[in-house]
Amino acid sequence: xxMSNLLVATILIGMGAPLAGAAEQGGRLALVAxxxxxxxxxxxxxxAQRVKTLVTGKTPHxxxxxxxxRIYVNNRGTKDLTVxxxxxxxxxxxxxxxxxxxxLSVSPDGKTLAVAYKDALKLSLLDTASDTxxxxxxxxxxxxxxxxxxxxxxxxxPDGKHVYVADAVNKVIVKVDVANGATTGTIDIKxxxxxxxxxxxxxxxxxxxxxxxxGTSLALIDPATDTIVKDLPVALAGGEKPLGHHGxxxxxxxxxxxxxxxxxxxxxLDVQKRExxxxxxxxxxxxxxxxxxxxxxxxxxxHNDGVITVIDSQNMEAVKNIRIGTGxxxxxxxxxxxxxxxxxxxxxxDKTLVKIDVAKLDVVATMPVGAASMFFAIKDGGRFxxxx
Numbered sequence: 001x002x003m004s005n006l007l008v009a010t011i012l013i014g015m016g017a018p019l020a021g022a023a024e025q026g027g028r029l030a031l032v033a034x035x036x037x038x039x040x041x042x043x044x045x046x047x048a049q050r051v052k053t054l055v056t057g058k059t060p061h062x063x064x065x066x067x068x069x070r071i072y073v074n075n076r077g078t079k080d081l082t083v084x085x086x087x088x089x090x091x092x093x094x095x096x097x098x099x100x101x102x103x104l105s106v107s108p109d110g111k112t113l114a115v116a117y118k119d120a121l122k123l124s125l126l127d128t129a130s131d132t133x134x135x136x137x138x139x140x141x142x143x144x145x146x147x148x149x150x151x152x153x154x155x156x157x158p159d160g161k162h163v164y165v166a167d168a169v170n171k172v173i174v175k176v177d178v179a180n181g182a183t184t185g186t187i188d189i190k191x192x193x194x195x196x197x198x199x200x201x202x203x204x205x206x207x208x209x210x211x212x213x214x215g216t217s218l219a220l221i222d223p224a225t226d227t228i229v230k231d232l233p234v235a236l237a238g239g240e241k242p243l244g245h246h247g248x249x250x251x252x253x254x255x256x257x258x259x260x261x262x263x264x265x266x267x268x269l270d271v272q273k274r275e276x277x278x279x280x281x282x283x284x285x286x287x288x289x290x291x292x293x294x295x296x297x298x299x300x301x302x303h304n305d306g307v308i309t310v311i312d313s314q315n316m317e318a319v320k321n322i323r324i325g326t327g328x329x330x331x332x333x334x335x336x337x338x339x340x341x342x343x344x345x346x347x348x349x350d351k352t353l354v355k356i357d358v359a360k361l362d363v364v365a366t367m368p369v370g371a372a373s374m375f376f377a378i379k380d381g382g383r384f385x386x387x388x
Contacts, residue, residue, distance in 0.1 A: 029378070030367075056073050061374055117150060122137065123136070151165055164196055216244040251291060266286050306347055333376050
């Protein structure tokens, strides 16, 4: 149910005062979205405690942040976005949407928010200065018998002129011209793309596909021609399911790691040879690999167990599984502090935000968060660094 104007007014009155302490003094905060409690918990990472609670729509998941600190929360249970002023940490409004959002992405200049939907083939473009939708691009119709999420993560081209978005109904990636508000072409991946990663030189897009050709794959796409340069099927072991999720490059760009959430390994691609060269055992359901600031380690979040797998990026070997919870689910986001000393992740079923000492490879602090917390954002002083 959408929040009434009266309820929104109550939220603004009850939480309208700027946050004292950490936010005003430039401290380090985590904003953790709880899908079960319909809140964003604000955690002071230095004091290791909750300092504020912001009420959202139903089932808040991801957050997209503009350079000025405007925070958009996509609610997967209501047809709206919650908008938070990142400076004062106050909920300022709900923006009505034509469908239920799945993921968000801010344009390179921060002026436009792209909204992809879980139950419609549309892409909305929202002006972040006014919080109004300027265009909704019709991508296609959804058959009545279609089951699953219709679209995944939107990806902006570096010049901000186009958005790529996965169309899971027709098993293609669609390219949208932002200025004209129209589709300009499709890339047939014969499956469902989950995420697009640009190469360091921008010449290729690495498309991690959930399913493709009966399995899962990594498609290398030339964005100049919107053609697939090479499609690389991911070899699955017995009992593994095809569910490609996210990937990550080594610091030197020589290797690319692909996480298959349906298994218990990550797959290593030699970027120059465009060949798979290794698989690395991990915990169950690897979803996101984050490289430490010094390039030494990948920390891998899992969606089906309570450990973080640490991979040495030099020899591509797993060196430790760090247990962060007893449950079988972790959040989709993680973050290294800029100095690389600490890593933060969420053990969702345990309802804790966990701080790991990178040198010791051990948990050194836990902080309580809401139930089913699946995403968090960081406010580091006046900055909003990206989380993975």
